[in-house]
Amino acid sequence: MRSNSISEIANALRKGDDFLLTTHVHPDGDGIGAETALALGLKQLKKTVMVVNSDPIPSNYCFLPLEGLFRDRVPKHAYFSCAVALECSEPERLGKLQETFRGIETIINIDHHPGNTWFGDYNYVRTEACAVGEQVYDILKTMKVRIDPGMAACIYTSILTDTGSFSYSNTTWRTHEIVEDLIKLGANPTDIYQAVYESNSPGKIQLLGEILSTLSFSPDKRVAWVTMTRKAFKDTHTSYEDAEGMINYARSIKTVDIAISFTELNSGKVKVSFRSKTHEQDVNKLAALFNGGGHTRASGCVIDDTLENTKKQVLERVLLFMKKSVK
Numbered sequence: 001m002r003s004n005s006i007s008e009i010a011n012a013l014r015k016g017d018d019f020l021l022t023t024h025v026h027p028d029g030d031g032i033g034a035e036t037a038l039a040l041g042l043k044q045l046k047k048t049v050m051v052v053n054s055d056p057i058p059s060n061y062c063f064l065p066l067e068g069l070f071r072d073r074v075p076k077h078a079y080f081s082c083a084v085a086l087e088c089s090e091p092e093r094l095g096k097l098q099e100t101f102r103g104i105e106t107i108i109n110i111d112h113h114p115g116n117t118w119f120g121d122y123n124y125v126r127t128e129a130c131a132v133g134e135q136v137y138d139i140l141k142t143m144k145v146r147i148d149p150g151m152a153a154c155i156y157t158s159i160l161t162d163t164g165s166f167s168y169s170n171t172t173w174r175t176h177e178i179v180e181d182l183i184k185l186g187a188n189p190t191d192i193y194q195a196v197y198e199s200n201s202p203g204k205i206q207l208l209g210e211i212l213s214t215l216s217f218s219p220d221k222r223v224a225w226v227t228m229t230r231k232a233f234k235d236t237h238t239s240y241e242d243a244e245g246m247i248n249y250a251r252s253i254k255t256v257d258i259a260i261s262f263t264e265l266n267s268g269k270v271k272v273s274f275r276s277k278t279h280e281q282d283v284n285k286l287a288a289l290f291n292g293g294g295h296t297r298a299s300g301c302v303i304d305d306t307l308e309n310t311k312k313q314v315l316e317r318v319l320l321f322m323k324k325s326v327k
């Protein structure tokens, strides 16, 4: 399969009138920034646009110019000629929106995951993009949309969060070139950083304490994992969204090549996140063993089993995986 060219995507967007935009379940900074920037861009082109996600927006992203764009759910008799999925590698990632997407004539799939299944009528998949926000930036430029300060803040947020504040290996000269433009267009790095990373509730920091107390290691200390139980969320009055980024504490340890987090979801299933520090440890392959996916250095899956069983089976596979990768 070939990715559509950026001008083919721009033409498809120009052709559409009534748009539905969404990102993946449990939306993150990249997905929210990308969908909001694109929605504002389409509005500028006088299109009718609605954004609906499967799960709520975490409070640290509510500073973005979301007003008037988002709905909690798709209204019953709403009509859309075109639906755009942002940062969804496969239809399952659409969550509750999957059903609605089935009935829409034109689907545009904009993503940067290597495992994307090309489920759109138009597919714009660029694994070299550091964030889907970067792809939206390129699309808006191609469509000659004026990027206002609010849109610049959205795209900046996408890139900031998906590059780990410009530290991950997906950070390139192009990332910085785009960010230079975004700052010139009105994105404020200090305000955005504070809104995203320094607006924590006291409970979130208490949750961090609980989570860090579960930190465990493989005998050689190359694998580290943390466990987030439903009880920990309950005791600290926090929710799943508050756990974002906590896995990075495990990855930050010098000896660690692979970090894992096990999170008990309200559904009873367990969300497993993987992070790798080296290119040799492709955690996308690890997640794929459990029907998940992601990138070489960040991936995830959901396992329908108890926390205890999930940890046992995942850790067994990870240790085998590590052994194989030692030459």
Ligand code: AMP
Residues within 6 Å of the ligand: 089, 272, 273, 274, 291, 292, 293, 294, 295, 298, 299, 300, 301, 302
């Ligand atoms: P997370 O651990 O949720 O922060 O996700 C890390 C990366 O893995 C992201 O790029 C996600 O898009 C991807 N990912 C997470 N969970 C899944 C899943 N269940 N299926 C496919 N990809 C996933």
Ligand code: MN
Residues within 6 Å of the ligand: 030, 031, 087, 112, 130, 131, 132, 162
């Ligand atoms: Mn992303």
